[in-house]
Amino acid sequence: MEERQSQMMVDLVAAIKMAMTPPPSMYHILHPPTNPYWRYVKKIEDYSGGGGSRKWKCNFCGYEKTGFLIRVKDHLARIACRDTGSCKEDPNDVC
Numbered sequence: 001m002e003e004r005q006s007q008m009m010v011d012l013v014a015a016i017k018m019a020m021t022p023p024p025s026m027y028h029i030l031h032p033p034t035n036p037y038w039r040y041v042k043k044i045e046d047y048s049g050g051g052g053s054r055k056w057k058c059n060f061c062g063y064e065k066t067g068f069l070i071r072v073k074d075h076l077a078r079i080a081c082r083d084t085g086s087c088k089e090d091p092n093d094v095c
């Protein structure tokens, strides 16, 4: 009986976690499991001011940027976003 109750608690916790998780698309944009963009940029410094930001350099055009790796996507996709410049050189099949 007790075992059954603890299993119910586990299920309940899992259900709550699922309810609190953002939709998959949004979640993966914010927290990619393995970031594919490291293929396209070179990491220059591990941490620059903390908070998970990195200094990286574009393999294609040499653009340097200190910030979150998610900005690499903006750069390669040529999305004019905040202070991230768009890539001048990337091949079209990157994004």
Ligand SMILES: [Zn+2]
Pocket: 058, 059, 060, 061, 062, 063, 075, 076, 086, 087, 088, 089, 090
């Ligand atoms: Zn670039």
